[in-house]
Amino acid sequence: MSFRQLITITTLEGRSEEFAEAAKQRMEAVKDEPGCLQFEIFRSLQRPEVFAIHERWVDQAAWEHHEELNKPRGQMGAGTRKPDPIRERYIDQD
Numbered sequence: 001m002s003f004r005q006l007i008t009i010t011t012l013e014g015r016s017e018e019f020a021e022a023a024k025q026r027m028e029a030v031k032d033e034p035g036c037l038q039f040e041i042f043r044s045l046q047r048p049e050v051f052a053i054h055e056r057w058v059d060q061a062a063w064e065h066h067e068e069l070n071k072p073r074g075q076m077g078a079g080t081r082k083p084d085p086i087r088e089r090y091i092d093q094d
Contacts, residue, residue: 001059001091001092001093002037002056002057002058002059002091002092003056003057003058003059003060003062003063003089003090003091003092004054004055004056004057004089004090004091004092005053005054005055005057005063005087005088005089005090006052006053006054006055006087006088006090007052007053007055007085007086007087007088008050008051008052008053008085008086009050009051009052009053009077009081009082009085010047010049010050010051010081010082010085011049011050011051011077011080011081011082012079012080012081012082013049015077015079015080015081016043016048016049016080018077018080019051019077019080019081020043020051022076022077022080023041023051023053023076023077024041026073026076026077027039027040027041029073030055030066033062033065033066033069034062034065035057035058035059035061035062035063035065035066036055036056036057036062036066037056037057037058038054038055038056039053039054039055039056040053040054041053041054042054060091
């Protein structure tokens with residue numbers, strides 16, 4: 001069963017473009033990680049300070065490995081976003 005994570009991030013006022021660039025760089029680094037099936041970042045049309053990240057991994061173990069790889073990278077867009085993004089984790093039902 002594949003594992004998904006959806007994250008909603010709101011940027012600080014005036015920092016959306018800076019976050020968008022950091023997110024693009026992170027997306028390029030992550031999409032080739034082992035077990036990554038999908039890693040996309042979307043920007044809200046109604047609220048351009050809001051971004052959604054959709055991750056899909058072959059399984060939870062692949063996602064956990066990704067989390068370990070992320071530790072030295074630091075928080076994506078640190079200093080450009082509000083704390084406590086909304087995180088939802090899912091597994092496919094097939």
